[in-house]
Amino acid sequence: xxxxxxxxxxxxxxxxxxxxxxxxxxxxxxxxxxxxxxxxxxxxxxxxxxxxxxxxxxxxxxxxxxxxxxxxxxxxxxxxxxxxxxxxxxxxxxxxxxxxxxxxxxxxxxxxxxxxxxxxxxxxxxxxxxxxxxxxxxxxxxxxxxxxxxxxxxxxxxxxxxxxxxxxxxx
Numbered sequence: 001x002x003x004x005x006x007x008x009x010x011x012x013x014x015x016x017x018x019x020x021x022x023x024x025x026x027x028x029x030x031x032x033x034x035x036x037x038x039x040x041x042x043x044x045x046x047x048x049x050x051x052x053x054x055x056x057x058x059x060x061x062x063x064x065x066x067x068x069x070x071x072x073x074x075x076x077x078x079x080x081x082x083x084x085x086x087x088x089x090x091x092x093x094x095x096x097x098x099x100x101x102x103x104x105x106x107x108x109x110x111x112x113x114x115x116x117x118x119x120x121x122x123x124x125x126x127x128x129x130x131x132x133x134x135x136x137x138x139x140x141x142x143x144x145x146x147x148x149x150x151x152x153x154x155x156x157x158x159x160x161x162x163x164x165x166x167x168x169x170x171x
Contacts, residue, residue, distance in 0.1 A: 001034070001048040001049065001050055002048065002049060002050070002078055002079075003046065003047070003048055003078065003079035003167045003168075003170040003171050004033075004046065004047055004048070004049055004053070004056055004076055004077070004078055004079070004167070005044070005045070005046050005076070005077050005078075005079065005082050005163050005164075005166075005167050006028075006044075006045045006046075006047070006056070006057075006060055006074055006075070006076050007043060007044055007074070007075045007076075007077075007103055007153050007155060008024070008042075008043025008044075008045075008064070008072055008073070008074055008153070009043070009072060009073035009074070009075070009152075009153040010072070010073070010153075019043065019064075019067075019068065019072075020041075021038035021040075021041055021045075022038075023067065024038055024043065024045055025037075025038050025045065027060065027063045027064065027067060028045055028047050028060065030063060031049075031056075031059040031060055031063055032049065032051075032059070033047035033048065033049045033056070034047060034048045034049070035047055035048045035170050037166055037170075039159070039162060039163060039166060040159065042155075042159075043153075044155070044159065044163055046079075046163060046166045046167045046170060047170070048170055053076045053077075053078070056076050057074050057075075057076045060074050060076075061073070061074050073151070073153065075103040075104070075105060075152065075153055077103070077129075078167075079164070079167035079168055079170065079171060081129070082160065082163055082164040082167055083164045083167075083168060084128075085101055085127065085130060085160055085164075086157070086160055086161050086164045088127060088128075089101075089132060089157055090125040090132050091123070091125075091132060091134045091157075094134050096156055096157040096158035096161065097138075097156050097157075097158055098134060098135050098136065098138060098139070098156075099132060099133070099134050099135075099156065099157045100132070100133045100135070100139065100154040100155065100156050100157070101127065101130045101131075101132055101154065101155055101156075101157065101160050102130055102131040102132075102133060102146065102148055102149065102152045102153070102154045103129065103130050103152050103153055103154070103155070104129065104130065104131070104148045104151055104152035105129070105151070105152075106148070106151050106152075108126055108127075108129070108130075108131065108148070109126075109147070109148070112124040112125060112126050112131055112146075113146075114147070115146070115147040116144060116145065116146050116147070117143075117144075117145045118142070118143030118144050118145050119143075119144050120137070120142065120143060120144065121136050121137070122134060122135050122136065122142060122144045123136075124146065130152075131146065131148055131152075133146070133154070139156075
C-alpha cells in the first residue's frame with residue numbers, strides 16, 4: 001500500500017466550497033482508501049491505497065463531483081514526495097506560515113515569475129512539481145498573482161510539514 005496526501009482546491013476557503021472534513025473522510029473510505037485522516041478544515045487528507053496516483057485522483061474527484069455537484073480539483077502526492085518537499089524548502093529560515101508550496105500537476109514555468117503580477121518583494125522558487133513562495137509581509141497582504149495558482153493549490157510549510165508527519169506515520 002502507498003501512503004498518499006490529497007489536497008483539495010478551494011475547499012473551506014473564504015466562505016466558499018464548504019465541505020466538512022468528516023464528509024471528506026467518508027468519501028475517501030467509499031473510494032476504498034484506508035487509514036483515512038483529515039487535517040484542518042481546508043481539504044487535506046492522508047490515507048493508504050493500492051491504486052496509482054492518477055487512479056486515486058480520479059476516484060476522489062468523481063466522488064467529490066457527485067457529492068458537491070461541481071468539480072473539485074485534487075492534487076495527490078505520495079508520502080515520500082511530501083517529505084521531499086519539506087526537505088527542499090528553499091526558505092528554511094523563514095516562518096513556515098509565510099512560505100507556501102504551490103502544488104501543481106501542469107508543467108512548471110521555466111521562470112517562476114513568468115506572467116506574475118502584483119509582486120511586492122515576494123520570492124518564488126521552482127520545486128519539482130511545486131513552486132515555493134516566500135511572502136515577507138504575509139499572504140493576507142500580498143497582491144502577487146501567479147499563473148500556476150489557477151490550476152494548483154497552496155499550503156503553508158507548517159501544514160506541509162504536518163501532512164508529511166501524518167503520512168509518514170501511515171507507512
